[in-house]
Amino acid sequence: MSNETAFTEASAVIPGGVNSPVRAFRSVGGAPRFLVSGHGPYVVDVEGRQYVDLVCSWGPLLLGHAHPAVLDAVHAAVDSGLSFGASTPSETELAEAVIDRLAPVAVGGTPVVEQIRLVSTGTEATMTAIRLARGVTGRSLVVKFAGHYHGHSDGLLADAGSGLATLALPASAGVPAEIAAQTLVLPYNDRDAVEAAFASYGDRIAAIIVEAAAANMGVVAPAAGFNAFLASTAHAAGALLIVDEVLTGFRESAAGWLGLEPVAADIVTFGKVIGGGMPLAALGARREIMVHLAPLGPVYQAGTLSGNPVAVAAGLATLRAADAAVYARVDEVAGVISTAADEALTAAGVDHVLSRAGNLFSIQFRPTLATDYAGVQKQEAFRYGPFFHAMLDAGVSLPPSAYEAWFVSAAHDDDAVSRVLEALPAAARAAAAAVPA
Ligand SMILES: *Cc1c(COP(=O)(O)O)cnc(C)c1O
Secondary structure (H helix, E strand, O other), X not given: OOHHHHHHHHHHHOHHHOOOHHHOOOOOOOOOOOEEEEEEOEEEEOOOXXXXXXXXXXXXXXXXXXXXXXXXXHHHHHHOOOOOOOXXXXXXXXXXXXXXXXXXXXXXXXXXXXEEEEEOOHHHHHHHHHHHHHHHHOOOEEEEEOOOOOOOOHHHOOOOOHHHHHOXXXXXXXXXXXXXXXXXXXXXXXXXXXXHHHHHHHHHXXXXXXXXXXXXXXXXXXXXXXXXXXXXXXXXXXXXEEEEEOOOOOOOOOOHHHHHOOOOOOEEEEOHHHHEOEOOEEEEEOHHHHOXXXXXXOEOOOOOOOOOHHHHHHHHHHHHHOOHXXXXXXXXXXXXXXXXXXXXXXXXXXXXXXXXXXXXXXXXXXXOOOOOHHHHHOOOHHHHHHHHHHHHHOOEEOOOOOOOOEOOOOOOOHHHHHHHHHHHHHHHHHHHHOOOO
């Protein structure tokens, strides 16, 4: 079967042929690749073509595809039954593993994460975090930043980054104005805007939610001290700070972005790497906050498949295998590939800037680094399609949007990295030759 046929057949029965809009090739053109397998740094499509994968399932696959330890753990779990709708000891082990990793992130001796609750998706984690913050504070308003993505729950879809940016949508239809009005959307890295919002609405704000480092509008690092400023501003007004580590957690370091830049987060959300490729996510906080969740407290949250034993097995095996050598390799591969992309684009004379936050990176097709969503959108994104397709033709699968991070894994060995480096010069020339649509 060809990718075109697979896409045509899918499009007849699935809207746009995809089950998540970011998988569509609308901004780069052509039929999405339909994948059938993945091993280490490689994926294979329905035509039998192999690609070096720089999507890595959008982040979860820190260890690469089909890591033996993860597969073994999943096979063992599967053999014992798929789901019980009851507690399993492995959930406690995963909670302990997360709490241990976050232990160095403490404020005044109290760890930021003392308890966690497992859910199935990052969307649920942030949605629950917001409800929890509202339950704890008795307030309604939430501050988010333009270009930050926190999943697809109603109140968090305003100016929500890549998926919407790629489709040029400011926000989703179907979100009642009354609900959107509960979210204040501010420019990222803008302290004045945060101070102004708190001056006007401070006693009505339940929480600020922020990506630990923004990576859903391409990568945009927080300005030095910005996250700490958010914590102190929120706390001075009696509001909470929710740090969304769904993408950065357990990828940027053993303790995520908070491991690189500890701040006094009140609630932290996890996803992606925590499930190692299975549907698993979580939220964590100090005990005094978590006790507000049902069944202890009045903030309701539930899930038939929450803490699913197969997903927990994959997550636990992933975290156990993600040792210092894994993080060193991910950092190294990210450094080599991002530097090579930067150099290839410079050699081809393309206006661009490499944007990095730890081991996450992306390219902005503009001469200077943009630090907020308005700036990110002022780029020559039309250069990305030809760049992307040249890489794909050379056997490298990049995210099909200029507004996404590139993801590497510890399984990206020297062969895989070489294939990326060899593909970059021609792709950079294709970007240089691109013309606006
Ligand atoms: C991916 C992501 C989410 C949503 O997670 P899903 O599992 O796709 O629902 C939330 N926040 C951030 C920062 C993300 O990158």
